[in-house]
Amino acid sequence: MxxxxxxxxxxxxxxxxxxxxxxxxxxxxxxxxxxxxxxxxxxxxxxxxxxxxxxxxxxxxxxxxxxxxxxxxxxxxxxxxxxxxxxxxxxxxxxxxxxxxxxxxxxxPQESAFDYADLHGHPAEYAALRLAEEGVYAGPCYGGDRYFHPDEALSRAEFLALTLSAAGIPAVRAASVSEAFPALPAWAGGYAAAAVQEGIIRGGDDGADPLRLTSDAPITWAEAAVILGNTLGLPEGEGSRDAIPAWAASAWRAVSSAGYPVAQHLPEAAVTRADAAMLLARLLPAAGPVAPTGLFSWTTVL
Structure with missing residues (x-):
């Protein structure tokens, strides 16, 4: 200054x-x-x-x-x-x-009474509230107060489910769908199946392919860019800087060019809950009304 x-x-x-x-x-x-x-x-x-x-x-x-x-x-x-x-x-x-x-x-004016005790004054505060109001995600409640845990990393399954919900893409409802994705939590199978149907991710069990959702590890910015770019149907962008993995380079450039804040992050760094909120709240207006699937709350699996 x-x-x-x-x-x-x-x-x-x-x-x-x-x-x-x-x-x-x-x-x-x-x-x-x-x-x-x-x-x-x-x-x-x-x-x-x-x-x-x-x-x-x-x-x-x-x-x-x-x-x-x-x-x-x-x-x-x-x-x-x-x-x-x-x-x-x-x-x-x-x-x-x-x-x-x-x-x-x-x-x-805020029409809902929704509030996070750990987000007052946080850059992701408004974005997190929008996700809750649209039925995309609500953090866990302890002692009457709700918390977002903004610095915690999201898993691949969690980010995929949030992205599909924000985009109004419902999960596939089938009893056997979780068997196709054994590495994911049972609740995530329907979202993974829907993502395969929409061409957002690939199916199968080839763990060497980074575009396949074969583990529930923390999602990286490179992986998030691919999921977000495919969900939005963005045209492939030109190759980006050398640090971007080849399989993510075009999506990275396309998502950046569309105004989503990915370029200031390291591609291998983990995406936090606050990061995801600020990304996906931008998706809500373009996606229109969100399917009434209720609020996500992963208090039992985190």
Whole structure:
């Protein structure tokens, strides 16, 4: 953080490796809109090339914004509702500045009483609440308080089930379906079978193929990108950086280009519950109404 005259600048070293940018071209700074509930924190992404910095130009009037490695966190002031805005600039590694971009924040009243005791002020707070309200996932309840456990890693089966539920794809209901996926928990077989039918994952027991769901290990960002890209039906993207496994490279690029925040993560790193919430809450508006399958709560299998 540094001062320039009386203006306080917030600088962000962007870690998004989205490919090079022409030296003479001004960096692209798109306008965007996000939604949150009153008294609930929300996060957003600012896509920019490696080596760039971001400067907040005008601050919001009804909340507080701070920059992160991949974007920003916005928290509305207590009991504030309505529309708020802030603006930013991007400066690339060559010294070129973008145009002034505007982020519009719509702060709505929360109609449900759903709450997580361990998410107050967390970047994933609004996203986790949206998943609960849409019947996708609700964390366990202890002593009358519900908890999300945002830093815990998700298994492959859990991420697959959440993604399908957010996309409105129902599980296959058959007594023998779990036998086709012996490495998965019994409850996950129907979702794995549905994913095979939709072309999201592959069936069979070839453990050497990373696209086959043959174990319930923690899901990596590379695996999550493939599942998410196939669920969305995104066209294959161009190859990405060398660190991305070959089998995930096109999905990684396609998901990144579609605005999903994967590029700042290591492909072999585990996806946490907070990560998944922020990914899949973005899927909900595009997916439309979620199938009324009830709330997931894995309190008996975690």
């Amino acid at each position: 540094k001062r320039t005259g009386k203006a306080l600048s917030l600088l962000l070293l962007c870690g998004l490796l989205l490919g090079g940018m022409a030296a003479q071209a001004a960096p692209d700074a798109p306008d965007s809109r996000i939604t949150t509930y009153e008294n609930r924190t929300v996060s957003g992404e600012i896509p920019c090339a490696a080596g760039s910095t971001v400067q907040i130009l005008s601050r919001p009037e009804s909340g507080v914004v701070s920059l992160t490695e991949s974007g920003y966190i916005y928290t509305p002031y207590q009991n504030r509702r309505g529309e708020d805005q802030f603006t930013y600039l991007i400066r690339d590694e060559h010294g070129a500045w973008s145009r002034e971009a505007t982020v519009t924040v719509n702060v709505l």
